[in-house]
Amino acid sequence: MLSTEFYFITFLLGAMVGSFLNVCIARIPKDESIVHPPSHCPNCRARIPFYYNIPLLSYVLLRGRCSSCKESISPRYFIVELLTALLAVTLYHWFGLSYTFFVTFVFAAALIVISFIDLDVRIVPDVISLPGIIVGLVLSVIGYFVFADPFEILPTPLSSLIGILVGGGFLLATAWAYEKFTGVDGMGGGDIKLLAMIGAFLGWPSVPVTLFVASILGSVIGIGLMVATGAGRRLALPFAPFLCSGALAYLFYGSQLIGFYLGD
Ligand SMILES: [Zn+2]
DSSP: OOOHHHHHHHHHHHHHHHHHHHHHHHHGGGTOOSSSSOOBOTTTOOBOOGGGOOTTHHHHHTTTBOTTTOOBOOTHHHHHHHHHHHHHHHHHHHHOSSHHHHHHHHHHHHHHHHHHHHHHHSOOOHHHHHHHHHHHHHHHHHHHHTOOOTTOOSOOHHHHHHHHHHHHHHHHHHHHHHHHHHSSOOSOHHHHHHHHHHHHHHOTTHHHHHHHHHHHHHHHHHHHHHHHHOOOTTOOOOSHHHHHHHHHHHHHHHHHHHHHHTTO
16 A cells, blocks of 8 residues: 555655745744745745646756855755655654544644744744644544544543643743743743643653653753853753654653653
């Protein structure tokens, strides 16, 4: 069933979705429409013809430059397309063509948009995370009543609901305590809504695992960057990419990570 052609098609479709995610990443922080106007160069605003708008390939053929003004285009465009394509193939490999694949791909696409917007402008966009909370809950209800999930990845509606409350509440409490004791506004409200969205899509056990993985990744990379750049403790990293990585780690290795978390 999982034939080579299907892997190839999934990769191409993933790259095309990635191309759309790039539009979202560039336009959502500016409050611009994601459907209009058509793709244009961010520098000279020249419209990008369809034959130069092929995912992955165009970037390589044009050597990362605009075909019109020759200004270099951020490698982010290529990275997002490749990452989305690779995630699509990985999810297809794990879940085949199933409801689980559909839900986890929608989820992964949202995580990519949120991560790259946070990296770019240090904002976790509410327009993704807030509807994401509702969508995650609704998809768990559909999964529970309509489609079976043989992979046991998708949560029951109850677990999804508790995930939203735990995800939101957990970080709210942490942020409150952090601010209380240090006087510094540590965790942003955007991160809290993101964790609630993760809880909605993956169920409540994903929340502590995501936080655990994100904290470890954040500490390791944060300390690494401080040592490398000589920046002090005030170095503030966007936290959403770590939370998203933690959520993906749970998605692929949840049961092993829970065992590790509980110390057995
Ligand atoms: Zn240009």
